[in-house]
Amino acid sequence: MADVAAKAGVSRALVSIIFRGQPGASEETRQRVLRVADEIGYHPDSAARLLARGRSRTLGVMFTVHQTFHADLIAGIYPEAERLGYDVLLSAATHGRSETKAAEALLSHRCEALILLGPEAEAAYLDELGHRAVTVSVSRRVPRARVDFVHSAEGKGMHQAMEHLVELGHRRIVHIDGGRGPGSVDRRRAYRAAMRRHGLEAEVRVIPGEHTEESGIESGRLFLAERDRGQDLPTAVLAGNDRCAWGLLMALTRAGVDVPRDVSVVGYDDSHLSHLMPIGLTTVRQDAALMAEHAVRFAVERLENPELEAREAVLDPKLVVRGTSGKAPETSA
Amino acid sequence: MADVAAKAGVSRALVSIIFRGQPGASEETRQRVLRVADEIGYHPDSAARLLARGRSRTLGVMFTVHQTFHADLIAGIYPEAERLGYDVLLSAATHGRSETKAAEALLSHRCEALILLGPEAEAAYLDELGHRAVTVSVSRRVPRARVDFVHSAEGKGMHQAMEHLVELGHRRIVHIDGGRGPGSVDRRRAYRAAMRRHGLEAEVRVIPGEHTEESGIESGRLFLAERDRGQDLPTAVLAGNDRCAWGLLMALTRAGVDVPRDVSVVGYDDSHLSHLMPIGLTTVRQDAALMAEHAVRFAVERLENPELEAREAVLDPKLVVRGTSGKAPETSA
DNA sequence: GCGCTCTACTAGCGCGCTCTAGTCTGTGTA
DNA sequence: TACACAGACTAGAGCGCGCTAGTAGAGCGC
Structure with a gap:
């Protein structure tokens, strides 16, 4: 200079x-x-600039490397951040790199705000982050923490999915849950409530899972093993998310189970993969672009006005009916 | 402090x-x-530290947000970088955010080296980057540029795939190429050479494509349309990468074409998705972890010894035979 | 001539850290 | 006793900028 x-x-x-x-x-x-x-x-030199200015105008985004829905979110974060004059830095959590490490990396690179995509870390840690920087959690609710929260109305989404399935005559509807995954608790609860509402309390069945293909495959194997022992297959499965639904689909298809004739499968997210399945996936759509936009806006607004309380944005999800859901098989009635 | x-x-x-x-x-x-x-x-405060120290010990990684193979690479980059005492910052190229922007962001955040995953930018620009910082290109060869290069031996990979298919009796083998995608040129060339070697010059057919599911779907539709007009389907298709193979698989399966009975499909990459398909994908495996390791090491070594010339690492790919390749249909002989 | 404002530009401090060149002890050695 | 030496610690310059407070000069009205 x-x-x-x-x-x-x-x-x-x-x-x-x-x-x-x-x-x-x-x-x-x-x-x-x-x-x-x-x-x-x-x-x-942005390091010097940063140091002198005291502000970095940089948002740090933490994501999970194989979570396809995160890719959709990231794609939505960039344009909104740019529009508001902020830079974006990414840090990934992977197998072998904890969320903590990913977040600390962002912080030490002077990100003013953190946008955490589906964080699974402990609530106490997230709250700590919330005190160290403006923090927005996407999909994962962190009660009583100083963290903004953007998510879709899990209850509504599950409700729509359940209505859809019940209307198609399904009764033996199983839910593979998302374990510690974001939104899982709400989805599980909504599933139970819907079953109860339709007088299907006796049929309630939640299989512990996670938001991965492997989890879907495993659940599929479980169903198949049960069938081989003479039990009936479920007639419909509500998976924890699209990846799980996909895994399930693969496992069932490979074993010759016809979807949706024998079993209906419904996912969650509508990640861009869901219309790239052998048959289009019926799923609950979360609008990634809109969620990203809200997350960025929350972060920026709180940066520019630190008085602001942590807020929550609830977006309406929407059931997208594609090929994997159909009438319940008659024999199962 | x-x-x-x-x-x-x-x-x-x-x-x-x-x-x-x-x-x-x-x-x-x-x-x-x-x-x-x-x-x-x-x-x-790493900004101040950086400023004072004059070195950031930070590697910048540019990737494409929906390219699943990149996720595998990123997962491999982190541990190696950490081992060598370097930080990693990620910047994504997406629809609407050019590689240029992604790279400039990294540079302005004081990354000492850039690791570009399958860059598609112009060679001249990559060369410029190579002069501004230590730069490593993964998968994309940039001739005469001051850029390290890590890739797998595309020729060998295609060779293995072709031998496999020819052994299974295939003759009408089509290649969907990867357009401007990394490695495409070499793969195309190797495909042509292999066809020639097996006396199949007359059957050579390269369909222009890219490394996306959409491209695979499109090619699938093309084949189906041709069939409807009375032409024969290819008996085997060598896709540009796994995503393309996947798309093709979807398109064919949906139309009732049986893979591998009617058509064999072979992918490229062995991204972690390829064993998550309805039937396991036969594909050419690139060892993501190893490639990542080499890329990081190249970058670090050149940072610590600036005299070093740009180098090239060629890793041997390996055909992984799974379910999507089988004997050529007899009628096609 | 004066004071005024406006534009174009400059001096120099300070951001939070690293690093070189020390100082100041206490201990071993001739 | 004198001297070297290692360990524990400090003073202070400087990294490359941004920013506040300022100056110099042009233009203007009276």
Whole structure:
């Protein structure tokens, strides 16, 4: 920067002004300085800028690397952040890299706010994060923590899915839950409530699972093993999310079970994968772009007005009926 | 930091030493300072650290958000980077956020090296990046650019796949290519060479595509439309990558075409999705963990020894035979 | 001529840390 | 006793910017 200033015959301060796009420099000088900078190959150093300015205008996003729905969310976060003049940095949690590490990395890189996509860490830790920086949790409710919360109305989504299945004549409806996964508790509860409402209390069955393909496959194997022992298959399965639904679909299909003739399968998320299945997946759609937008806006608004309380946005999900759900098999009535 | 120093009754310099884990502080003081820091909630500010140290020890990784193979690579990058004492920052290219933007973001956040996963930007731009920072390209060859290159031996992979198919009696083998996607050129070339070698020049057919599910679906539709017009289906298809193979599989399966009885399908990558298909995907395996390891090591080695020339690592891919490839239908001989 | 405002620009402090070049003890050695 | 030396610690410069407070000069009205 000093070199640019010297070569252009101005002070460093003016170069600074020009690179920040601030008024206070004549058009002529501006052009000259920019040209000189380009020749030298000068790019402002954001570490120094950050340090001097005290603000980074950077949002940190933590996600899970194989969670396809997160990819959809990320795609939605970038444009909104850019619109509001914020940078975005990503940090992934993977097998072998805890959420804690991912979050700390973002924080130490001076992200002003954290957007956590479906965090599974302990509530106490999330609350701590909420005190260290503006924090938004997507999909995972963290009660009593200083954390904004964006999610879809899990209850409504499950309700729609259940109505759909019951209308198709299903009674033996099983739910594979999402374990510690975000939204799981609410979905499980809504499933139970819906079953009860339809007088199907006796049929309630929740299989512990998680939001992975493997979990779906495992549940599928379980059903098949039960069938081989003479039990009936469920007529419909409400999976914890699309990935789980997919795994289940694979397991059933491989074993010659016809979906939806023998078993109906319903997912959750409507990640972009769900219409890329052998038959389109009936699923509960969460609008990723909209959720991302809300998350970014929550973060930015609280950054610009620290007085603000943590808020909650509930978006309406919508059942998307595709090919994996159909009439209940007659024999099962 | 000053607060910690004051409260612990030492100088800032000593606090710095302790937080860097350097020798030069007694165990007793060390404990005391750390305890005080914890009480105050002090975390070292990496922007300032970075500025003062002149080095960030941070690797920037650019990836494409929906490219599942990239997720596998990222999962491999973290542990290796951590082992070598480097931080990792992620920046995604998406629809609406160009690779240029993603890369510039990393650079302006002071990443010392860039690891580009399957970049599709112009070679000239990649070369420019190579001059601005240590740069490693994974999967995409950039001739004559100052960029390290990690990839698998595309030729060998395609060779194995072709031998496999020919052995199964296939002759009408079509290749859906990957367009501008990384490795496409080499794969296309290897496909042509293999066809020639087996005296199948007349059957050579390359369908322009890309590394997406959509591309696979489209190609599938094309084949089906041709069949409806009386043409024969190909007996085997070598897709550009797993995602493309998957899309193709979906399109064919939906139309009642049996894979592998009627058509064999072979993918490329062996992303973690490929064994999650209705029937396991026969595919050419690229070892993501190993590629990631090489990429990180290249970057770090060149950072610590700037004299080093850009290098190339070629890893041997390996055909993984699963369920989607089988004997050629007899009628097609 | 004066004071005023406005534009174009500059001086220099400070952001929070690292790092070099020390100082100050206490201990072993000739 | 004198001297070297290691260990524990500190002073203070400097990393590359942003920003506040300021100056110099042009233009204007009276």
